[in-house]
Amino acid sequence: MPYKDPQQKRDADRRYYLAHREHLRALAEIWKKKNRPRHLFLMRRWHDANADCWRATHLQKVHGLTPERFQALVALQGGLCAICSEPETRRRKRGRPGTTPLHVDHDHATGEIRGLLCSRCNAALGFLRDREDLCAAAMEYLRRTKATNAA
Numbered sequence: 001m002p003y004k005d006p007q008q009k010r011d012a013d014r015r016y017y018l019a020h021r022e023h024l025r026a027l028a029e030i031w032k033k034k035n036r037p038r039h040l041f042l043m044r045r046w047h048d049a050n051a052d053c054w055r056a057t058h059l060q061k062v063h064g065l066t067p068e069r070f071q072a073l074v075a076l077q078g079g080l081c082a083i084c085s086e087p088e089t090r091r092r093k094r095g096r097p098g099t100t101p102l103h104v105d106h107d108h109a110t111g112e113i114r115g116l117l118c119s120r121c122n123a124a125l126g127f128l129r130d131r132e133d134l135c136a137a138a139m140e141y142l143r144r145t146k147a148t149n150a151a
Contacts, residue, residue, distance in 0.1 A: 048094060055101070063104050063113060073116055074102060082115030083125075090119040 003009040017024060032039045047054055052067075059065040065073075080087055081102065088099045102116035108130060117125070128134040 044094070048096070051096070059104070063106060064111075065104065065113070070101075070104070073104075073113075077102075077116055081118035081121050083117055083121040086118060088118045 003012065056067045059067065059070055079102075082105070088102055090100045092098055092100055100119060103119060103122040105114045105117045105122060105125065106112060107114060125135075128138065
């Protein structure tokens with residue numbers, strides 16, 4: 001049945017989707033598996049066209065941060081990494097201008113946000129598995145080898 005009002009069509013589509021959600025999701029998964037290259041192309045194209053929207057959704061879902069709260073944290077740190085006090089230098093992917101935003105560092109056990117880090121410091125903490133004993137051992141190793149190399 002044709003709809004004269006676009007809102008009525010959207011409402012009817014939404015009702016249909018909600019009534020058949022599991023079946024439609026299963027069909028979508030089958031399509032994604034059969035058409036993986038096309039699916040990845042469409043996802044990248046959408047992401048590139050909607051990077052700000054994706055970032056806002058990601059920050060809210062994963063860290064419970066609004067874009068405004070994230071910008072407030074950036075301003076609080078002066079746009080610099082909480083560890084090395086340097087700005088982010090990693091370039092954005094796929095030719096987008098500028099650098100990547102600072103990474104939200106959080107305690108994986110509690111989810112509490114500790115600060116914003118550059119990609120290098122974020123990776124370093126990740127490789128050291130956020131363990132203080134490993135960070136201390138790495139620091140001791142650097143001190144020890146620096147003294148050996150200086151002699």
